[in-house]
Amino acid sequence: MKVIAMIPARYSASRFPGKLMQDLGGKPVIVRTYEATIATKLFEDVYVVTDSTIIFDEIVANGGKAIMSEKPHESGSDRIAEAVANVDCDxxxxxxxxxxxxxxxxxxxxxxxxxxxxxxxxxxxxxxVEIHDWDEITNPNTVKVIVDQNDFALYFSRSPIPYPRDKETNARYFKHKGIYAFRREALLEFTKLPMQFLEASEKIECIRYLEYGKRIKMVETTVEGVEIDTPEDLEKAKLLWK
Structure with a gap:
C-alpha cells in the first residue's frame, strides 16, 4: 500500500491572508507543516500543492517538493485531486x-x-478530538462531527451537534480535525461530484462525501494541536513552539 501526503496551500485566506507564510520559530508556517509531515516517516512522498509562486518557491528553497495548481479550486480536496491524478499511490x-x-x-x-x-x-x-468547553462547542469556526456506533460520520456542522435539548443525556462533543486519508479513487471521484446545498450552506467540504453516500471513518485522538486560522492562533503557536 503506497501512501503519500499532500498539503494544499492557498496563499489567500479569508480570516488570515498570507497566514502560511507567517514566521514560526524562524521559518514560515507552511515549511514547519511540511517538515512535521516528513518527520512522521509515514509517507513515501510528501508534496505541497499550491496556487502561489511565493509558497512554491519557499518549499523548493527548503529542499521540499511542491506542485503548482493548474486552475483555481474551491477546496483543498479539489486542489490535491488535480495533483494526484498524475501520481501513483493507493x-x-x-x-x-x-x-x-x-x-x-x-x-x-x-x-x-x-x-x-x-x-x-x-x-x-x-x-x-473530544471537546468540553462550551465556547468552543458553539463556535462556528469549530467544525463538529457526530458518528454512529461504528465511528462512521453521520454529519458535520458548525453548529453544536447534538443539540443538548436534554442535558441529562451527557452528550459528548467532538471537534473535527481537518486531516483526511483518502483512497485515491474516492479522491478523484470527489472532483466529479457537484457541490450540494448542505456543503454549500455549512462550507464544510467533507459533507459532499456524505451527501453522495460515501463512508467516512472517524478516528478519535487526544492530540488537539494548534490550527492557525487567526493572528491569535499564530501567537498561541509561537508560545507552544518555544
Whole structure:
C-alpha cells in the first residue's frame, strides 16, 4: 500500500491572508507543516500543492517538493485531486497547511484503519478530538462531527451537534480535525461530484462525501494541536513552539 501526503496551500485566506507564510520559530508556517509531515516517516512522498509562486518557491528553497495548481479550486480536496491524478499511490493523506504541529501518532491511527479494511468499505478516514468547553462547542469556526456506533460520520456542522435539548443525556462533543486519508479513487471521484446545498450552506467540504453516500471513518485522538486560522492562533503557536 503506497501512501503519500499532500498539503494544499492557498496563499489567500479569508480570516488570515498570507497566514502560511507567517514566521514560526524562524521559518514560515507552511515549511514547519511540511517538515512535521516528513518527520512522521509515514509517507513515501510528501508534496505541497499550491496556487502561489511565493509558497512554491519557499518549499523548493527548503529542499521540499511542491506542485503548482493548474486552475483555481474551491477546496483543498479539489486542489490535491488535480495533483494526484498524475501520481501513483493507493492512499492520499490531506494534511492542512496551517497545522505545523502535525504528529505521527494521530496520522498512524488514521492510516491503520485501511490495513484491516479488506472489503474497502472505507472511502476516507479522518480525526476527531473530544471537546468540553462550551465556547468552543458553539463556535462556528469549530467544525463538529457526530458518528454512529461504528465511528462512521453521520454529519458535520458548525453548529453544536447534538443539540443538548436534554442535558441529562451527557452528550459528548467532538471537534473535527481537518486531516483526511483518502483512497485515491474516492479522491478523484470527489472532483466529479457537484457541490450540494448542505456543503454549500455549512462550507464544510467533507459533507459532499456524505451527501453522495460515501463512508467516512472517524478516528478519535487526544492530540488537539494548534490550527492557525487567526493572528491569535499564530501567537498561541509561537508560545507552544518555544
Amino acid at each position: 492512499i492520499v493523506v490531506n494534511v492542512q497547511g496551517d497545522e505545523p504541529f502535525t504528529e505521527r501518532e494521530s496520522l498512524k491511527k488514521v492510516l491503520d484503519v485501511f490495513k484491516t479494511d479488506n472489503d474497502k468499505d472505507i472511502d476516507l478516514a479522518s480525526l476527531m
